[in-house]
Amino acid sequence: AQSVTQPDIHITVSEGASLELRCNYSYGATPYLFWYVQSPGQGLQLLLKYFSGDTLVQGIKGFEAEFKRSQSSFNLRKPSVHWSDAAEYFCAVRKGNFGNEKLTFGTGTRLTIIP
Amino acid sequence: DTEVTQTPKHLVMGMTNKKSLKCEQHMGHRAMYWYKQKAKKPPELMFVYSYEKLSINESVPSRFSPECPNSSLLNLHLHALQPEDSALYLCASSLGQGDYQPQHFGDGTRLSIL
Numbered sequence: 001a002q003s004v005t006q007p008d009i010h011i012t013v014s015e016g017a018s019l020e021l022r023c024n025y026s027y028g029a030t031p032y033l034f035w036y037v038q039s040p041g042q043g044l045q046l047l048l049k050y051f052s053g054d055t056l057v058q059g060i061k062g063f064e065a066e067f068k069r070s071q072s073s074f075n076l077r078k079p080s081v082h083w084s085d086a087a088e089y090f091c092a093v094r095k096g097n098f099g100n101e102k103l104t105f106g107t108g109t110r111l112t113i114i115p
Numbered sequence: 116d117t118e119v120t121q122t123p124k125h126l127v128m129g130m131t132n133k134k135s136l137k138c139e140q141h142m143g144h145r146a147m148y149w150y151k152q153k154a155k156k157p158p159e160l161m162f163v164y165s166y167e168k169l170s171i172n173e174s175v176p177s178r179f180s181p182e183c184p185n186s187s188l189l190n191l192h193l194h195a196l197q198p199e200d201s202a203l204y205l206c207a208s209s210l211g212q213g214d215y216q217p218q219h220f221g222d223g224t225r226l227s228i229l
Contacts, residue, residue: 034217041222042222042223043121043220043222043223044207044220045220046219046220049215051215090158098145098146098209098216099163099165099166099170099211100163100165100170100171101146101163101209101218102160102163102171103158103160105157105158106157107156108155108156
């Protein structure tokens with residue numbers, strides 16, 4: 001069965017420092033992978049997606065992610081975090097096609113930014 | 116700004132009440148979804164509608180009744196809910212044309228059952 005693992009429950013980073021959030025997936029075929037961010041009291045905002053092609057994908061807000069098939073990973077990175085990046089981050093894998101599509105989310109990583 | 120609009124933002128109801136959650140999108144998306152999210156947990160899929168027809172029901176109790184009157188509107192009718200149903204209910208939509216379309220989420224309705 002497909003699954004997504006986010007090993008880090010909580011990460012604290014200083015403002016201006018670099019960030020890497022880990023995501024490992026388990027899926028037989030080429031996965032469709034996503035990173036979403038959720039600020040307190042709000043819904044999920046799509047940061048970026050990977051379907052195929054270039055393994056380094058660029059997203060919104062200066063985020064990028066790299067798909068590594070050999071490591072079954074899709075880690076999210078940002079070179080310099082801002083206080084507004086504090087939020088919950090979810091990695092997700094999609095199974096099925098249109099009409100029968102299911103997103104399976106990881107347990108999330110809570111990001112805290114310190115001055 | 117989200118393009119999937121959910122109303123109300125907050126809802127408090129008793130266990131004997133009947134209420135409905137509403138979700139609208141005007142992006143021409145043909146698939147719509149309901150998710151339930153408990154505090155400090157990831158969203159869990161409840162229902163999927165494709166071209167206004169229910170395609171997935173993740174064994175959700177019958178006290179939750181979805182409805183898709185048209186391609187832009189998705190409702191979730193609630194009746195005789197339990198305290199454990201208190202959660203954030205998220206609606207999402209996707210274009211449905213081809214394989215490369217992500218789901219777009221609304222801001223959710225925070226539901227509290229007394």
